[in-house]
Amino acid sequence: MLYREAGQFKTTYAADQQLFPIRQDRIGVITLLLVAFFAVPLLASEYWFSAILIPFLIFALAALGLNILTGYAGQLSLGSAAFMAVGAYAAYNFQLRIEGIPILVSFALAGLTAAGVGILFGLPSLRIKGFYLAVATLAAQFFIVWCLTKFPWLSNNSSSGVISTQQLIFFGHELKTPVEKYLLVLSIVVVMALAAKNMVRSTTGRAWMAVRDMDVAASVIGIKLMPTKLLAFAVSSFYCGVAGAMYAFCYLGSVEPDGFSLEMSFKILFMIIIGGVGSIMGSFLGAAFILLLPIFLDIALPFFADLFGLPFSSATVSHIQITVFGALIMFFLIVEPHGLARLWQIAKEKLRLWPFPH
Amino acid sequence: MNFFLEVLIGGLLSGVMYALVALGFVMIYKASGVFNFAQGAMVYLAALSVVGCMEKGAPLWLAIILAFAIMTVFGIATEKFVLRKLVNQPPIALFMATIGLAFFIEGVAPMIFGSEPRALELGIVDEPIPWILDNWNMVISKFDLVAAGVAAVLVATLALFFQYTRIGRALRAVADDHQAALSIGIPLQHIWAIVWGVAGFVALVAGMMWGARNGVQFALTFTALKALPVLILGGFTSVPGAIVGGLIIGASEKLAEIYIPPVMQDLFGGNFGGIEGWFPYVLALLFLLVRPEGLFGEKHIDRV
Numbered sequence: 093m094l095y096r097e098a099g100q101f102k103t104t105y106a107a108d109q110q111l112f113p114i115r116q117d118r119i120g121v122i123t124l125l126l127v128a129f130f131a132v133p134l135l136a137s138e139y140w141f142s143a144i145l146i147p148f149l150i151f152a153l154a155a156l157g158l159n160i161l162t163g164y165a166g167q168l169s170l171g172s173a174a175f176m177a178v179g180a181y182a183a184y185n186f187q188l189r190i191e192g193i194p195i196l197v198s199f200a201l202a203g204l205t206a207a208g209v210g211i212l213f214g215l216p217s218l219r220i221k222g223f224y225l226a227v228a229t230l231a232a233q234f235f236i237v238w239c240l241t242k243f244p245w246l247s248n249n250s251s252s253g254v255i256s257t258q259q260l261i262f263f264g265h266e267l268k269t270p271v272e273k274y275l276l277v278l279s280i281v282v283v284m285a286l287a288a289k290n291m292v293r294s295t296t297g298r299a300w301m302a303v304r305d306m307d308v309a310a311s312v313i314g315i316k317l318m319p320t321k322l323l324a325f326a327v328s329s330f331y332c333g334v335a336g337a338m339y340a341f342c343y344l345g346s347v348e349p350d351g352f353s354l355e356m357s358f359k360i361l362f363m364i365i366i367g368g369v370g371s372i373m374g375s376f377l378g379a380a381f382i383l384l385l386p387i388f389l390d391i392a393l394p395f396f397a398d399l400f401g402l403p404f405s406s407a408t409v410s411h412i413q414i415t416v417f418g419a420l421i422m423f424f425l426i427v428e429p430h431g432l433a434r435l436w437q438i439a440k441e442k443l444r445l446w447p448f449p450h
Numbered sequence: 451m452n453f454f455l456e457v458l459i460g461g462l463l464s465g466v467m468y469a470l471v472a473l474g475f476v477m478i479y480k481a482s483g484v485f486n487f488a489q490g491a492m493v494y495l496a497a498l499s500v501v502g503c504m505e506k507g508a509p510l511w512l513a514i515i516l517a518f519a520i521m522t523v524f525g526i527a528t529e530k531f532v533l534r535k536l537v538n539q540p541p542i543a544l545f546m547a548t549i550g551l552a553f554f555i556e557g558v559a560p561m562i563f564g565s566e567p568r569a570l571e572l573g574i575v576d577e578p579i580p581w582i583l584d585n586w587n588m589v590i591s592k593f594d595l596v597a598a599g600v601a602a603v604l605v606a607t608l609a610l611f612f613q614y615t616r617i618g619r620a621l622r623a624v625a626d627d628h629q630a631a632l633s634i635g636i637p638l639q640h641i642w643a644i645v646w647g648v649a650g651f652v653a654l655v656a657g658m659m660w661g662a663r664n665g666v667q668f669a670l671t672f673t674a675l676k677a678l679p680v681l682i683l684g685g686f687t688s689v690p691g692a693i694v695g696g697l698i699i700g701a702s703e704k705l706a707e708i709y710i711p712p713v714m715q716d717l718f719g720g721n722f723g724g725i726e727g728w729f730p731y732v733l734a735l736l737f738l739l740v741r742p743e744g745l746f747g748e749k750h751i752d753r754v
Contacts, residue, residue, distance in 0.1 A: 220738050223686065227681070242722050411557045414553050418552065422550040
């Protein structure tokens with residue numbers, strides 16, 4: 093009843109082809125945006141912004157980037173953190189070396205730099221696929237982090253490659269408070285997420301999905317594999333690069349190459365598995381889940397320890413966290429291989445009828 | 451020249467250690483088509499259970515048997531509770547499940563056996579062989595030679611097992627074609643349980659060798675990362691490929707570590723150590739561009 097599209101007639105092509113063709117979706121998205129832009133800044137505390145909301149949005153963007161590559165174009169990548177590192181260091185260098193460059197321009201250039209690197213490491217995908225490719229992307233992960241540590245020019249000669257980001261000057265105004273940073277991150281993420289949503293239903297997106305489902309068949313029906321795969325790598329790395337730039341500038345303020353470790357790549361991969369492979373919304377759900385789970389366990393475990401009188405050391409807590417993480421990944425894959433996004437889909441189908449039986 | 455040979459031989463011998471881990475990957479991939487990312491974690495678990503049992507007072511031989519039992523139980527449980535439920539899922543889902551499994555082991559194993567780094571004494575000392583040192587002035591570690599011997603024995607045993615036993619034949623049949631193997635009455639699930647047991651055994655051997663060399667610690671899980679370039683170089687489905695790939699990776703990595711950084715230092719200045727971390731991957735990657743299926747891998751044919 094709540095989610096019934098009956099009676100919504102489309103009389104123009106434009107209406108039929110809009111991004112959210114169903115009225116309830118439109119209302120939902122607009123409400124969500126209004127809440128995120130206006131209600132949240134009024135209600136949330138400083139801790140929420142700097143510890144939860146900003147990293148959530150940044151990782152959601154990175155997961156979105158990986159989802160474009162893995163979920164839509166079917167190329168498994170284990171190097172997304174490295175592309176984030178490229179973005180972070182590129183943005184830092186653009187700010188440093190070009191006098192007075194606007195922050196958004198340097199973010200965009202950082203994304204483009206990451207895209208270039210992504211294309212370079214995407215080249216093997218033309219020859220190899222599947223697990224061979226996944227292992228090959230590990231080359232990107234290790235090589236890029238090594239380069240950032242070893243070439244002092246990239247980090248302006250700081251020791252061991254640590255960089256402290258410059259001030260965020262946005263149209264002559266310095267963004268200092270978490271709220272301002274949150275709004276900047278939110279705007280960028282919203283624009284890029286809508287762009288992604290649009291992209292995956294365009295010719296490009298359809299070509300990606302054809303390649304994902306079977307690349308030989310896709311090339312038989314006239315999709316050129318090389319530009320399609322490389323474009324997927326470029327777009328995905330662009331998203332990861334921008335996410336990385338924001339990770340450095342808006343979240344941490346000071347990053348080192350080793351922070352963009354393989355573990356972080358896995359984390360992003362888990363986000364898309366749990367959220368839903370091949371779903372824009374899944375990237376957001378997965379990022380929220382993966383980021384909130386450790387916080388939840390941090391709070392819940394000492395509580396249970398008190399309850400049962402078990403002495404949990406901090407080492408045990410971190411082991412339990414890893415265990416629960418691993419178990420959840422397996423559990424999700426067994427129970428719902430399509431992730432949280434699929435659960436949302438099922439809920440929507442139920443909402444069509446609810447509260448009536450049929 | 452002596453120095454070059456010394457580095458080369460040292461590299462080849464450490465390559466054998468990589469091959470030991472890569473073998474475990476190959477076993478499981480061949481038989482069930484699962485790319486088991488948890489192999490590194492299994493190496494860690496195996497080494498930890500040996501050390502853990504020894505700490506509880508068991509002698510070495512008993513600890514090894516107990517560890518083998520643990521690995522077998524673990525392998526069967528994995529098959530029963532995780533992989534069996536993921537039958538018919540795309541290979542990528544299975545791969546991701548094994549990443550989850552790796553995390554699970556990395557959390558559970560130290561909770562049971564403790565996480566502090568410990569030494570594992572096998573009674574083999576890691577010192578140069580005096581005879582070679584005297585005659586050729588080269589440092590070749592005794593331990594590395596023993597490890598190479600163990601790897602050789604392991605490979606020979608596995609080859610015999612695969613070639614001449616009933617179970618080995620069944621394993622090869624399953625590796626060839628699941629459906630066909632099922633239809634002639636090979637119990638697929640038993641076979642998979644056995645494969646995971648064998649992979650656990652390989653992990654045990656690798657874990658003891660690596661543990662004795664570098665100490666039993668969390669870093670053992672990273673052995674998987676050392677084995678991956680070996681795998682893509684040698685081909686996922688080939689036992690000889692794992693050995694040859696291991697040798698190539700081990701030798702080239704050590705040679706690169708010695709000879710490339712000085713050159714780069716001349717060019718750019720600064721310190722360029724640590725290229726071991728990525729060099730094998732880039733090497734394997736370049737190699738893949740020429741031969742996408744690895745050295746000994748089966749040629750991949752796409753059918754529409």
